[in-house]
Amino acid sequence: MAAPKEQAETSNRRARPAQRPAASVNMEELRELIALLRDNGLAELELENEGFRVRLRRDSAAGEAPYVVAAPQPAPAHVPEKTAAAAVAPSGPTHPGTHAATEASGDQDLHIISSPIVGTFYRSPSPAADAFVKIGSNVEQDTVVCIIEAMKLMNEIQAETTGEVVKIYVENGQPVEYGQPLFGIKS
Amino acid sequence: MASNPRKFKKILIANRGEIACRIIWTCKEMGIKTVAVHSDVDRDSLHVRFADEAACIGPAPSAQSYLNIPAIISTAEIFNVDAIHPGYGFLAESAYFAEICEACNIKFIGPSANVIRLMGDKIEARRVMHEAGLPIVPGSSGGVTSEEEGIKVAREIGYPVIVKASAGGGGRGMRIVRSEHELGKALETASTEAAAAFNDGSVYIEHYIEKPRHIEIQVLADEFGECIHLGERECSIQRRHQKLMEEAPSTVLTPELRKKMGEAAVGACKKLGYSSAGTVEFLLDLQGNFYFMEMNTRIQVEHPVTEMVTLADIVRNQIRIAEGEPLGYTQEDLLIVGHAIECRINAENPETFAPSPGTISAFNLPGGPGVRVDTFVYSGYQVTPFYDSLIAKVIVHARTRELAIARMKRALEAMVIEGIKTTIPLHQKIMDDPRYRSGDIGTDFMEYFLTKNGRKAAAP
Numbered sequence: 106m107a108a109p110k111e112q113a114e115t116s117n118r119r120a121r122p123a124q125r126p127a128a129s130v131n132m133e134e135l136r137e138l139i140a141l142l143r144d145n146g147l148a149e150l151e152l153e154n155e156g157f158r159v160r161l162r163r164d165s166a167a168g169e170a171p172y173v174v175a176a177p178q179p180a181p182a183h184v185p186e187k188t189a190a191a192a193v194a195p196s197g198p199t200h201p202g203t204h205a206a207t208e209a210s211g212d213q214d215l216h217i218i219s220s221p222i223v224g225t226f227y228r229s230p231s232p233a234a235d236a237f238v239k240i241g242s243n244v245e246q247d248t249v250v251c252i253i254e255a256m257k258l259m260n261e262i263q264a265e266t267t268g269e270v271v272k273i274y275v276e277n278g279q280p281v282e283y284g285q286p287l288f289g290i291k292s
Numbered sequence: 293m294a295s296n297p298r299k300f301k302k303i304l305i306a307n308r309g310e311i312a313c314r315i316i317w318t319c320k321e322m323g324i325k326t327v328a329v330h331s332d333v334d335r336d337s338l339h340v341r342f343a344d345e346a347a348c349i350g351p352a353p354s355a356q357s358y359l360n361i362p363a364i365i366s367t368a369e370i371f372n373v374d375a376i377h378p379g380y381g382f383l384a385e386s387a388y389f390a391e392i393c394e395a396c397n398i399k400f401i402g403p404s405a406n407v408i409r410l411m412g413d414k415i416e417a418r419r420v421m422h423e424a425g426l427p428i429v430p431g432s433s434g435g436v437t438s439e440e441e442g443i444k445v446a447r448e449i450g451y452p453v454i455v456k457a458s459a460g461g462g463g464r465g466m467r468i469v470r471s472e473h474e475l476g477k478a479l480e481t482a483s484t485e486a487a488a489a490f491n492d493g494s495v496y497i498e499h500y501i502e503k504p505r506h507i508e509i510q511v512l513a514d515e516f517g518e519c520i521h522l523g524e525r526e527c528s529i530q531r532r533h534q535k536l537m538e539e540a541p542s543t544v545l546t547p548e549l550r551k552k553m554g555e556a557a558v559g560a561c562k563k564l565g566y567s568s569a570g571t572v573e574f575l576l577d578l579q580g581n582f583y584f585m586e587m588n589t590r591i592q593v594e595h596p597v598t599e600m601v602t603l604a605d606i607v608r609n610q611i612r613i614a615e616g617e618p619l620g621y622t623q624e625d626l627l628i629v630g631h632a633i634e635c636r637i638n639a640e641n642p643e644t645f646a647p648s649p650g651t652i653s654a655f656n657l658p659g660g661p662g663v664r665v666d667t668f669v670y671s672g673y674q675v676t677p678f679y680d681s682l683i684a685k686v687i688v689h690a691r692t693r694e695l696a697i698a699r700m701k702r703a704l705e706a707m708v709i710e711g712i713k714t715t716i717p718l719h720q721k722i723m724d725d726p727r728y729r730s731g732d733i734g735t736d737f738m739e740y741f742l743t744k745n746g747r748k749a750a751a752p
Contacts (some may be wrong), residue, residue, distance in 0.1 A: 223349050223366040255366035256396070280370040282347040283363065284332055 135159070162210060209274055209286035216266045218288040220281045224255035228277045236277075238288070242270045250288055253281065268292035298616045300324050300374040300399070305339065306364050306389075307379030310668045310685060311591070312339035315377050318607040327371045329364055331357035333676050338668040345371055352678045358382045361389055368398050375399035375614055377607075381680070384590040385412050401614040402568045403513075403589050410564070411587045415458045415496050418584070424560040426584040429575065431498035439476040442497060446475060449499040455479055457486030458494040463533020465489060468500055503734040504575040506530065507542055507582065509557040510598045512609050514619040515567045521554040522602050523628050525571075525594055529722070531645070531738045537719065538594040539633045540601050543693065543731035544576070553582055558623075560584075569595075569610050593636065593685070596664060600632035600689035631693040633700050635719040637667075637684040637707070639675045642718040643747060649677040653711030658703040662689040662696075665707070675712055683714070693731065697723055721745065 142150050142161050150161045209217050220226070228236040228251055238250050244264035252259045272289030275281055303319055304327040305312045312328060316339060319326045328343030333352045340346045347367045350357035357363070359382055368376060376398055378384040384402065387409035393400035402408065411417045415435055422428045430449040435458055436442045446453045446469070455478045457465025465486035467478035479495060487493035506527045513519035526542035527535050541550070557572035571592050573585040595606050613619070639648050655671040667684035669675065675683060686703055690696040701723045704716055722728050725741060 223347055223363045223370070225370065256362055256369065280347075282367075283350045283357075284348050 160211065209272075209289065212272060212289045215271065215289035215291055216268065217286045218250060218262070218264060218266070218290060220253060220283060220285045220287055221262070222253055222255050222260060223282050224253040224260065224280070226275050226277070226279050226281045226287065227252040227254060227259075228273075230259075238270050240270055240273065244268060244270060244290060262287070264288075264290065266290055266292065296615055296617060300611065300615055302327060302344075302371065302373045302375075303401070303611070304329065304364070304368045304371065304373040304376045304398075305343070305379065306358070306376050306383055307381070308334055308337060308339060308358060308668075308679065310666045310682065311379040311593075312337075313342065313668045314666055315379060315607055316342050318605055318611070322608065322611065324611070327367065327373055329358070329367050331678075333678060336673070338670060338673075347371075352676070354382065354679070361392060365392060365396055365398070369396065373398060375401055375611075377401040377610070378590065380590050380592060385588070387412065399614050401610050403566055403570065407564055407566055408589050411589050413458055414456065414460060414586055415494070417587055418496075420564070421560050421584045421587070424563040426556055426560050426572075427582065429498045429501065429583040429585070432496045434496065435494040436479065436497050437494075439479060442475050442479050443472060445497050446472065449497070452500040452502070453497050454500040455482040455495050455497055457482060457490060457492070458496055459490035459492035460486055463530065465495070466533055501575050501577045501583070503736045504528075504577055505542070505544065505734050506535075506573065506585075507545065507553065507576045508571045508573040508592075509553055510592075510595070510606070511557055511561050511566070511570050511572060512604075512606070512613070512619060512621075513561055513566045513568065513570070514613050515616060516618055517562060517565075518619040519558045519561045519566065520619065520621055520623045520626065521558050522598050522604055522606075522626060524550060524553065525597055526733070527594060528733045528735045529728075529737050530735055531742075535594065535636065536715070536738065537633065537635045537722070538597050539631065539693070539696075540597040541628055541631065543733075544580075549580065549582075554623075556582075568613050569606050593682070594634055596666060596685060596687045597632040597634045600662075600664065600687060601628050601630055602626065603629075630689055630691045631696045632687060632689045633693075633696050634685055634687045635700065635704065636682055636715075637686060637709070637719070638681040638715045639683045639712050640681050640715055641713045642715045645715075647677060647681050648713035649675045650712040651675070652709055654708055655710075656706060656708035658686070658706035660703075662699055663687070663703045664689070669709075683709070686719075694729075697729060 138150060138152060138159065138161055142163060148163050152159045230252065238244060244250060245267050246265055248264045249261045250264050251262050253262055268290040270288055271291045274286045302325040305315050306329060308330060316326050326343040328340045328346040329349045330337055330340050330346065331350055331352050332348055334340065335348065349363035349367060350360050376393055383389040385408055387405040390400040390402065390405040390408055410420060418428050432445040436445060452468060452470045455467045455469060465482050467482045469475050469478045482495050483493040486495060507524050508527055509524050510522040511519060512522060523540060524542050524545055525538050525540045527538045529537045553574060560572065561570065569591050571588045574582040575585050576582050591606055591610065598604065599606055640646060641648055651674045652669055652671055657665050664687040665684055669683050686707055688696050688699040688703055690699045701720065704720050707716055709716065722741065727740065
């Protein structure tokens with residue numbers, strides 16, 4: 106009944122039909138990489154290999170368990186190359202982690218606005234209106250960045266930070282779960 | 293046979309752990325899609341892994357996740373589910389939650405909100421079941437609000453008495469009182485405990501039956517008024533009113549007594565207009581008299597022992613009943629074959645019962661004839677301290693009780709869980725205990741057993 110903990114599931118599709126990660130995950134390789142990370146006291150390790158990219162990050166807030174993000178990429182047209190980008194700083198306090206997320210996990214320097222509830226994400230107050238914010242918009246603490254609809258109630262979500270919107274992780278009309286990354290804000 | 297338009301295509305399981313997995317297994321057999329909800333710390337839990345769809349609904353604390361009604365309903369709507377199975381605990385006996393499901397056009401798999409509310413109020417339940425013809429333990433006619441009133445009632449019914457929480461269950465908010473001078477304090481502490489655990493500090497008093505057996509009757513009722521019972525479960529082995537192990541059938545029930553108790557339970561359920569699965573709990577005294585204690589309007593932890601001896605699938609029946617299908621069985625169809633025993637394996641120190649969270653480093657499940665394990669953990673799984681400590685149920689079925697005990701012994705030996713402490717060694721010792729083996733069990737068993745083995749007997 107062993108279930109590999111290393112199998113990743115991207116957070117932005119948790120609220121959609123659960124899919125399984127691509128079959129190209131090599132468990133043996135992943136185990137070796139995790140050991141490499143741990144044994145050398147690394148905080149992060151990234152490996153690209155034949156159209157497959159893996160990023161491992163050790164989240165010290167959760168103890169010793171590293172978590173894995175595996176993103177299968179479309180097969181590149183050119184000859185694939187093996188590259189390994191080695192560690193950043195030795196493990197220390199990491200981003201006040203939310204949860205496993207694909208792009209958001211790499212955006213350690215950004216403040217991530219994550220969903221506080223389960224519901225449907227909307228970028229604008231009504232279908233015809235403009236989006237609350239776009240890439241490049243500046244936000245303050247009480248700027249409304251989106252609406253999450255739950256049980257027919259429209260919940261306005263505030264930024265609760267100041268800065269510039271540089272990433273939007275979800276699409277209009279997409280179901281979102283608790284903790285799902287919505288926006289990346291650069292302060 | 294005309295096809296049922298109310299058949300469910302998708303069910304959301306508003307629960308976690310082993311019962312969430314249990315419900316998913318039957319849904320898969322029935323071709324019904326499943327939606328799992330989980331807190332952020334349960335992301336790697338087995339029920340999430342085997343559901344068809346999943347959503348994180350909140351942080352670890354139950355109030356913000358598994359008890360978070362808006363989050364659960366919102367998830368149900370996003371995934372367009374037909375029904376919600378509440379499992380046991382959490383929202384399973386929340387009349388409010390059942391009402392909300394109905395208002396949102398989602399079928400709640402269980403009885404009506406009214407019945408849940410009625411049976412959830414233990415004082416009302418006693419009164420209603422008494423009116424429905426069930427014998428009850430002599431006690432206060434309603435809640436007891438003062439020491440004075442308590443003393444008066446206790447003098448009438450005779451010591452020892454037990455103070456119980458009206459909104460209670462699971463053995464909490466209870467105090468046994470053997471003499472008058474202890475009563476005031478017992479009323480106070482029981483009430484405080486009840487207020488903290490159930491948000492309702494009302495208490496009542498019953499005469500306390502010495503060395504009673506806890507015998508419960510499983511019932512199944514459809515929405516057309518048909519109701520049958522599936523026999524009894526013997527649940528007397530408890531510590532601090534928490535069940536540790538159960539078995540079916542009970543060693544002391546004759547076919548006549550079974551028939552009497554079964555018919556009493558079924559009769560009361562019919563009068564209540566009960567539907568779905570439920571359990572009527574009785575106390576059996578040494579003279580063979582039975583008294584209604586409480587009714588649980590949900591599936592119970594120990595349901596597998598009934599399933600083993602009757603070949604019934606209680607979850608399947610709950611789903612069929614909720615789909616509006618007739619029960620399809622009569623009481624004459626009931627067959628009880630052989631003997632089943634269940635041991636609840638908790639992530640606790642087997643001697644001190646202190647919780648033992650941590651990572652499971654090695655894991656092996658027993659197999660072979662007549663063995664069933666309901667669990668949600670696996671090698672590498674991290675047992676968290678946020679929830680119930682139950683991590684697995686080991687159930688065996690054999691032709692006789694003696695054979696079942698031998699089977700449980702060898703199953704427990706092969707049940708390997710390393711990296712955390714579990715109560716497996718405790719159960720192994722119980723299997724060897726001569727009093728257990730003789731079948732002489734009562735609610736005083738654990739006190740006897742712990743004392744005999746040199747441990748501090750749990751305070752009642």
